[in-house]
Amino acid sequence: EPEVTQTPSHQVTQMGQEVILRCVPISNHLYFYWYRQILGQKVEFLVSFYNNEISEKSEIFDDQFSVERPDGSNFTLKIRSTKLEDSAMYFCASRDVGGLWNEQFFGPGTRLTVL
Amino acid sequence: DQQVKQNSPSLSVQEGRISILNCDYTNSMFDYFLWYKKYPAEGPTFLISISSIKDKNEDGRFTVFLNKSAKHLSLHIVPSQPGDSAVYFCAARNRFGNEKLTFGTGTRLTIIP
Numbered sequence: 001e002p003e004v005t006q007t008p009s010h011q012v013t014q015m016g017q018e019v020i021l022r023c024v025p026i027s028n029h030l031y032f033y034w035y036r037q038i039l040g041q042k043v044e045f046l047v048s049f050y051n052n053e054i055s056e057k058s059e060i061f062d063d064q065f066s067v068e069r070p071d072g073s074n075f076t077l078k079i080r081s082t083k084l085e086d087s088a089m090y091f092c093a094s095r096d097v098g099g100l101w102n103e104q105f106f107g108p109g110t111r112l113t114v115l
Numbered sequence: 116d117q118q119v120k121q122n123s124p125s126l127s128v129q130e131g132r133i134s135i136l137n138c139d140y141t142n143s144m145f146d147y148f149l150w151y152k153k154y155p156a157e158g159p160t161f162l163i164s165i166s167s168i169k170d171k172n173e174d175g176r177f178t179v180f181l182n183k184s185a186k187h188l189s190l191h192i193v194p195s196q197p198g199d200s201a202v203y204f205c206a207a208r209n210r211f212g213n214e215k216l217t218f219g220t221g222t223r224l225t226i227i228p
């Protein structure tokens with residue numbers, strides 16, 4: 001069964017460093033998303049991406065964040081200068097282009113720890 | 116901003132009995148609701164969904180009920196199995212084409228053998 005994959009599973013970085021989180025969405029999906037979950041809190045939407053551009057972003061997704069689809073398979077989230085409060089699980093998701101009601105499929109997540 | 120609320124952080128149910136997980140929402144613009152299941156160290160796994168034009172959707176052991184007037188939905192699992200022990204998230208999508216899902220805080224379901 002096709003699935004969303006994410007690498008690395010755990011990333012530890014120093015405050016102020018740049019990190020790139022990588023995702024490989026399901027191959028025939030065309031809508032891509034990033035969410036995050038801070039420990040003990042709810043899953044929060046960050047950004048959605050379609051047709052090589054951001055279609056929606058939350059207030060969390062400020063200038064420190066960017067997304068890119070560098071080739072036909074990868075979808076990345078970059079945090080330019082990490083802060084302590086960026087420590088969270090980051091989930092990538094993808095959705096088929098089909099009808100209105102298609103669900104989003106999530107990857108296993110990357111645990112980001114900022115020291 | 117608690118547009119989607121799951122007021123029970125945890126629930127314990129005997130194996131074989133019915134598990135009922137509840138979710139309330141405040142935004143009347145939500146038109147599509149989903150339930151996700153999450154095991155530790157894994158991403159959310161889609162379970163079942165319901166459109167606002169329906170009041171019930173069933174898939175095997177899982178049934179979701181939607182009461183639009185009360186802005187309430189529930190997930191019924193029957194019979195409950197040990198493998199159902201996980202955190203369950205309710206999520207909702209806004210009708211005006213927005214892509215984002217708004218999640219509740221989750222309910223940890225424990226099935227007692």
